[in-house]
Amino acid sequence: MGMQGDFLQLLKEQGYTLGVPATVGTGHALTNATTILAFKYRDGVLVAGDRRATAGNIVMYDRTDKVLEIDRHSVMAIAGVPATAYEMVRVLEHSFKYYRRTQLQELSFDGKLRAVSKLLKDNVPAALAGTGAVVPVFAGYDVEQGSAKIYFYDILGAEFEGVEYAVSGSGSPTIRGILHYLNTWGEQPLSALPEEQAMVQALRLLTSAAEFDSATGGINREASLYPVIKLITGAGVQTVPNATLKPLYEAQVVRYV
Amino acid sequence: MYEEPYRWVEAVGNRRQYLDEQFKQGSPVVALTYDGGILLTTVSKGTPKLYEIYDRLALGGMGHPTDLEKLRFSLLEMAHVEGFNRSPSDVTGSRLVKYGIAPVIKQAFEEMYKAPFIVRILVAELGLKPEKDALLTINYDGTFEETTGRAVLAATPAVHTKMMSYLKEQMPATLSLEQALALALRTWAIGSLAHQQEEADQQAEAKPPTSGAGSSAAAIPSSDTLIAHVRGIAGERTIECAVLDRQASGTSKYRLLKPADLSSLLPKAFQSVVAN
Numbered sequence: 001m002g003m004q005g006d007f008l009q010l011l012k013e014q015g016y017t018l019g020v021p022a023t024v025g026t027g028h029a030l031t032n033a034t035t036i037l038a039f040k041y042r043d044g045v046l047v048a049g050d051r052r053a054t055a056g057n058i059v060m061y062d063r064t065d066k067v068l069e070i071d072r073h074s075v076m077a078i079a080g081v082p083a084t085a086y087e088m089v090r091v092l093e094h095s096f097k098y099y100r101r102t103q104l105q106e107l108s109f110d111g112k113l114r115a116v117s118k119l120l121k122d123n124v125p126a127a128l129a130g131t132g133a134v135v136p137v138f139a140g141y142d143v144e145q146g147s148a149k150i151y152f153y154d155i156l157g158a159e160f161e162g163v164e165y166a167v168s169g170s171g172s173p174t175i176r177g178i179l180h181y182l183n184t185w186g187e188q189p190l191s192a193l194p195e196e197q198a199m200v201q202a203l204r205l206l207t208s209a210a211e212f213d214s215a216t217g218g219i220n221r222e223a224s225l226y227p228v229i230k231l232i233t234g235a236g237v238q239t240v241p242n243a244t245l246k247p248l249y250e251a252q253v254v255r256y257v
Numbered sequence: 258m259y260e261e262p263y264r265w266v267e268a269v270g271n272r273r274q275y276l277d278e279q280f281k282q283g284s285p286v287v288a289l290t291y292d293g294g295i296l297l298t299t300v301s302k303g304t305p306k307l308y309e310i311y312d313r314l315a316l317g318g319m320g321h322p323t324d325l326e327k328l329r330f331s332l333l334e335m336a337h338v339e340g341f342n343r344s345p346s347d348v349t350g351s352r353l354v355k356y357g358i359a360p361v362i363k364q365a366f367e368e369m370y371k372a373p374f375i376v377r378i379l380v381a382e383l384g385l386k387p388e389k390d391a392l393l394t395i396n397y398d399g400t401f402e403e404t405t406g407r408a409v410l411a412a413t414p415a416v417h418t419k420m421m422s423y424l425k426e427q428m429p430a431t432l433s434l435e436q437a438l439a440l441a442l443r444t445w446a447i448g449s450l451a452h453q454q455e456e457a458d459q460q461a462e463a464k465p466p467t468s469g470a471g472s473s474a475a476a477i478p479s480s481d482t483l484i485a486h487v488r489g490i491a492g493e494r495t496i497e498c499a500v501l502d503r504q505a506s507g508t509s510k511y512r513l514l515k516p517a518d519l520s521s522l523l524p525k526a527f528q529s530v531v532a533n
Contacts, residue, residue, distance in 0.1 A: 007337060014338060072507060090341065097509065098337045101309050102330065 007098035008091060008118065018087065019122045021129035033215030035171030036066055036077035037205055038139040038150045039179065040164055040191045041198035044233035045139045045148035048202040049077050050171070050210065051227060052217030062217055067228045071096045072236040074112060074140030079169035080155075084132040088119050109142040113151055113159055120157030127155040137166045141232045148232065164190055171209030171216035178205060195231065199240060200252045202229055207253060219249060268369050276397045277413065279320065279375045281456070284494075285420060285448035286317040286410040288381050289428070290390050291437035294510065295381045295501045298441035300449075300487070300494045307499045309511035311336040311348050313383040315501050319410045320376035320397070328358050328376060345508065350382035354393045354401050363399025373397060377410045383501035383510050409444065412452050420448045423477060435522050438498065442527065446483035449490065484526045 036049040049066035052059060067077045068089045076092065078085035095115055099107040107115070116138050126132030139150045150162040160166075165179045182201065183190045193201065203219070206227045210218035219226055226249065229240040286299040286306065297317045299306050304322045309315060310332050318325040335357050340348045358378070366373045380393040392408035395401045402408075407424045411417035424444055432440065478486075487496075498514040505512060514522070 007341075010334060010338065011341065094337055094341045097312075098333065101311075101337075102333050104305075104308075 005099040005102040007095040008115070010098075011091070018091065018119065019084075019124065019126040019132060021126045021131050032079040032133065032135050032169050033213075034066060034079045034169035035167070035175065035206060035209040035213065035216040036079055036137055036169050037167045037172070037175060037179070037202065038077060038137050038162065038165060039183075039198070039201075040148050040150065041193040041195065042191065043195055044141055044231060045150055046198045046202055046229065046231055047075050047077050047137070047139045048206060048227050048229040050206050050217045051225065052215065053082060054215045057214070059217075062220075062223075062225060065228050067230050069230070069237050069239075070112075073143060073232060074109075074138065075230050075232060075237055076116070077137045077139070077168070078134060079136070079172075080134035081132050084123060084126065085134045085136065088116075088123070088134060088136075091119060092116065106143070108144065109140060109149065112140070113138065116151075116153065117157045117159050120153055120155065124156055135168045137162070137168050139166075139232060141234055141236075143234065146234065169216070171206075171213035174209050174212045175205045178208060196248065198231075199229060199245065200248050203227065203245065203249055203253045219253075221246070221249070265369070269367070272366065272369075272373060273398070276373060276375060280377065280412040281452075283319040283377075283410075283412050285412070285416070285445055285452075286319060286379055287420070287424075287441040287444045287448075288317060288379055288392050288408045289424070289432075289437045289441055290387070290392075290406055291432050291434050293434060293500075294503045295383055295390055295392070296434065296437045296441055297379070297381055297499045298438070298445060299497050300445060300490060301497050302494045305497060307497050307513070309499075309509070310353075310380070311340060312345050312508045313501060313510050314348070314350055314353070315381045315499055315511050317379040317381070317410065318376055319378075319412075320374070324374045324376045325378075328362070328374065328378065331358055331361065332380075346385075350380045350391055350393050351403060354380055354395060354403075359395050359399045359401045361399075362395060362397065366398045379408055379410050381408075381501060383503060387503070409448065411448050413455060415455065416448050416451045419451045420444050423447045426477075434500070435524070438519075438522050439524050439527065441498075442487050442496070442523075443480060443483040446486040447478070450478060450483070450486055481526075487527070 033054045034050060038045060038047040047067050051062055051064050053061040053064040067075055069075050070092050076089055092115060096107050123132055133155045135155055137152045141148050150166045152160050152162050152166040152168060164183055167176050207218060210216045224242055226242050226245040231238045284300050288295060288297045297307050297315055299317060307317050308329055316329060332353055335353055336348045362374050365371060374397060376397060378395045382391045384390045390405060391403055393401055393403050394408050394410060407428060409417060409420045411420055427440055498519060500512055501510045502512055
């Protein structure tokens with residue numbers, strides 16, 4: 001029923017399916033070659049991702065955007081099979097808009113989380129077959145509660161709250177440790193970092209991930225290639241332009257040995 | 258009873274008469290293009306009459322709230338499914354109206370044993386370029402019209418004509434949002450006053466005619482009269498204004514103007530209208 005404002009249900013009534021495996025899967029090793037991260041800082045939440053897309057050991061593309069805006073107050077950072085991930089983002093984007101326009105109110109933050117879980121659950125067959133696994137990080141600003149929130153998921157759709165930070169992708173083991181260290185013994189906890197310091201930390205973390213993970217793209221100044229960093233505050237989602245990242249990178253990330 | 262052709266024509270006539278009656282309490286809707294997008298304005302009582310349909314589409318309506326809701330949902334469904342399956346730029350007002358709801362409204366109108374939709378609908382579409390802006394209106398019988406620049410919904414054809422000729426006369430080639438808002442409210446007042454006048458004339462016709470002076474030839478009310486009329490009515494009703502704002506960030510261009518926006522945009526003479 002359209003009266004409930006459920007867009008996915010509407011699509012299904014029209015014969016749409018998500019997560020049907022393309023072939024009978026062999027269940028080969030799940031790859032999610034990338035690094036995405038999210039952490040809370042003083043004004044809200046920062047979400048960042050490198051820009052490399054790989055197929056095996058081939059670099060497919062070096063300007064991928066893995067941090068995708070779903071609406072004014074939420075983003076999904078994706079690790080996993082891009083085709084499925086982009087499709088999920090498209091479904092979510094339309095679902096939230098459809099809900100808002102039919103019900104004349106925003107979908108609650110919890111409602112949005114449920115929508116992500118539901119999509120991942122529908123996608124389980126494809127994920128297990130090895131053709132469609134997606135391991136996203138969902139971050140946003142809960143306008144009603146006035147607080148930033150981070151959630152991460154496993155491929156089956158279980159939802160976990162990342163109290164301070166969350167990471168995903170092949171480069172994430174490297175930076176998970178760094179985040180823990182920084183947050184526990186750093187000069188100040190991540191959640192107290194001002195905006196500029198938060199961006200510097202994000203650049204350093206992604207550079208570290210690229211150091212140890214071949215599937216994570218680093219920063220390439222000559223090509224003006226910087227990671228995607230988005231800041232979500234009460235005012236909405238804001239993408240940090242390269243012009244801001246460049247001087248920060250040069251002054252506080254590059255080490256001249 | 259309606260099998261014979263003659264009966265059928267008679268039935269359609271009756272239907273029109275019945276439907277025309279239903280719009281008597283209706284409040285006109287005015288849509289104008291201004292330098293930054295499209296403005297929709299009405300003065301509503303109880304239920305809102307302006308809605309967001311898609312990224313660049315807005316809806317204004319007159320008539321029965323439940324019928325309007327039904328059609329609004331059909332529009333929303335069609336727009337979102339199309340926007341998802343193809344792309345947001347394939348969702349156009351003209352397709353939604355011509356192949357979407359206009360045939361549904363016409364069919365309901367002609368099925369004599371079923372209830373027709375008691376609605377008049379206006380769909381505003383913000384083009385990627387200003388010259389692509391479009392305004393579509395649909396009547397209760399499914400006839401639709403596509404125009405640019407200005408469009409109105411009114412209770413009767415005569416009122417519709419009055420509002421449109423007022424707009425034609427008063428609307429400059431380009432206007433700011435402030436100017437558009439003031440003009441839209443004055444045009445709404447023209448419609449509302451003309452409708453009141455029509456009602457009064459009809460009652461007067463019932464009595465023996467007094468003199469030959471018909472009120473239909475009355476001069477256009479002055480701006481002050483129009484503002485006073487809006488002010489008089491705003492106490493028990495809500496001024497509803499929405500824009501499709503070309504400058505808005507993000508994909509959704511629709512924005513409902515809040516009382517705070519209105520009071521900063523409206524000229525002084527209208528200020529007390531919003532305070533209510």
